Structures are given as structure tokens and as C-alpha cells.
Amino acid sequence: MKRLLAGLALNLLALAPTIRAAELKLELGHGVRVYHTAELLQRKDVRRITVPADVAFGRVMHYRAIPLRALLDGIAPDDHLQFVATDGFAAEIPAALILNGHGSVAWLAIEDPAQPWPALASGHGHAGPFYLVWTQPQAAHIGPEQWPYQLAAIRQLAGVAERFPAILPDPSLPAGSEVRRGFAVFQRTCFACHTLNGEGDAKLGPDLNLPHNPTEYLGNELLRAYVRNPQSLHRWPQAKMSGFDRQTLSDVELDALLAYLRHMAGRKATTAGAP
Structure with a gap:
């Protein structure tokens, strides 16, 4: 019994620095x-x-x-x-x-x-x-x-547009265009995990434009299915990306997001520091 209590005490002491470090x-x-x-x-x-x-x-x-x-x-x-x-x-x-x-x-x-x-x-x-x-x-x-x-x-x-200009769509696009609406969806749903054109602070997922944009290697229907359920493309138990159901991301919003990604496939970063 004494040995058990001593072991528990040592475990608590080992945890104490972790708790204090939170x-x-x-x-x-x-x-x-x-x-x-x-x-x-x-x-x-x-x-x-x-x-x-x-x-x-x-x-x-x-x-x-x-x-x-x-x-x-x-x-x-x-x-x-x-x-x-x-x-x-x-x-x-x-x-x-x-x-x-x-x-x-x-x-x-x-x-x-x-x-x-x-x-x-x-x-x-x-x-x-x-x-x-x-x-x-x-x-x-x-x-x-x-x-x-x-x-x-x-x-x-500062706001995303000011900090990361390489993720912006063509400034000549009208304010209400589908691509601009898709850019807003991208910021809300994708930018927390992914970078684009090498810009962004997230480090959880791959870049969505370099070297290739997903619209360049996945067909529209397969890409839509992937966004809804990532396991539909790769069955990977350790995958961290969760799908976006229609309550979270409507079909109209998904269409706009894909329009933005297709648009950005033509606006890849070309600076010397880009991958």
C-alpha cells in the first residue's frame, strides 16, 4: 500500500510542471x-x-x-x-x-x-x-x-487581406462576384488549417495553391464530395480534416469556395521566395 501511495505521489509530482505550464x-x-x-x-x-x-x-x-x-x-x-x-x-x-x-x-x-x-x-x-x-x-x-x-x-x-495579399482575388472583380464570396468562405472555413500561395499562419494542412491547387487534380464532383467527407477520397483514421455538412457550408457557399480556388489556380505566387 505504501509503495502504491508513493507511486501515485511521484506521478502527481511529474504532472505538476505540466499543470503549471498551462x-x-x-x-x-x-x-x-x-x-x-x-x-x-x-x-x-x-x-x-x-x-x-x-x-x-x-x-x-x-x-x-x-x-x-x-x-x-x-x-x-x-x-x-x-x-x-x-x-x-x-x-x-x-x-x-x-x-x-x-x-x-x-x-x-x-x-x-x-x-x-x-x-x-x-x-x-x-x-x-x-x-x-x-x-x-x-x-x-x-x-x-x-x-x-x-x-x-x-x-x-491586422486583417487577413492586409497581412496576406497573395491570397486576394483579382482586385478588378466586382464586389458581389462569386469569387469574392468564395474568398470570404475560404477565410472562414479553410484558412484556419491551410496556407495559400505560401501565405498564412496555419500549419495544420498543406498549401492550397502551391505547387498545385486541388481544382487542378480533382474533378468538380470528387472535390465537392471530399469537402463534404474527406474520408470519401482517402480512408485515413488519423486524418484531422473534418467534413463540412450543408448546415455548416451550404451548396451555394461550396460553389463559391470552389470558384475562388479555381480563380486562384491562375494566380499562383511568383515571388522569388515562393516554393
Whole structure:
């Protein structure tokens, strides 16, 4: 019995540095603010919330969480935020969506080391220690790419168009064109995992234009099926890309996305630094 207790004590000591190392960095234009798990769990605005259809777990989940806007001191609706995960995921979310979600509320869910969250399905690892979740996400049409887990940093940055000009469609296209609408869909659904023309901060998936654009090697119907269900093309249990159903990505939006990708196949990066 003493040996068992001693072993448990050693395991807890081994875990202690990991628990202490759980930190979230906020870079909001006035220096870097670092929050640790224990500090966040002790805040007075921590709430117990229920998420009926959690994106990462695919079921009802219960969290201890803080309204995210409470941590965003000095952020204005016109600002742009990037949410960076430890697995290379980088979600670009307008601050207005968090400050005024028209009924959707963004929460920073905090994993309590004493009550860890379950592992994610299909070998996708663990969602902790921090996770951006939403209540009433349908009110503001929050998509699955706007639920970043394994969250490590939140940054205030210039908008995507300013930071990554090589992903922009031809500026001569009219504002309401299908390609421009597809560019908006691309930013919401693809840019959190993929780069394009070598530009972007995500490091989870391959570049979608270099050396080849998917519209160059997949037919329209096969590509549409792949976006809906990646396993329909490659059956790979460890694959991280999840499909986009019609509730998340309508057929009209998918058509626009493919129009943007076809357009960008003719606008490959040609700078010396491009791959």
C-alpha cells in the first residue's frame, strides 16, 4: 500500500510542471498578458456552462468558462483577432463577432487539472487546456472552424487581406462576384488549417495553391464530395480534416469556395521566395 501511495505521489509530482505550464498568452496591442489555469479558474466571472452540441466532442459538454469578452481589454468591434492552437490551427475571427454575437456568446473554457476533459475521438488528442466554445452559435452562424481548442494564444492583428495579399482575388472583380464570396468562405472555413500561395499562419494542412491547387487534380464532383467527407477520397483514421455538412457550408457557399480556388489556380505566387 505504501509503495502504491508513493507511486501515485511521484506521478502527481511529474504532472505538476505540466499543470503549471498551462498558460494562455494574450497579445492585444498593449504588451503580452499571460494567464495561467489556476488564475483563470479563481476569477469571479467563471461560470458553469452547458454546450448542447459541442463541435470538438460531438455531444453535450459541461465547462467552467469565462465570457471571452471579459478578457479582451481595449478591443474594439473593428479589430481582428487570431486564435492560435498548439497543433498549428490558427482561426481568424473578427472582434465584432465576440463583442456582439447577436445572441451567440463566446466563452473561454478552462480545463481543470483535477477534472480533465475526455480525449477527443479518432486519435485527435486532447482539447485542453483552453478551448473557445459558443452558446447559441446558430444566432451568428458560427462555423466549426471558429471553435479552436488546444488554444495557446489570442492576438490582435491586422486583417487577413492586409497581412496576406497573395491570397486576394483579382482586385478588378466586382464586389458581389462569386469569387469574392468564395474568398470570404475560404477565410472562414479553410484558412484556419491551410496556407495559400505560401501565405498564412496555419500549419495544420498543406498549401492550397502551391505547387498545385486541388481544382487542378480533382474533378468538380470528387472535390465537392471530399469537402463534404474527406474520408470519401482517402480512408485515413488519423486524418484531422473534418467534413463540412450543408448546415455548416451550404451548396451555394461550396460553389463559391470552389470558384475562388479555381480563380486562384491562375494566380499562383511568383515571388522569388515562393516554393
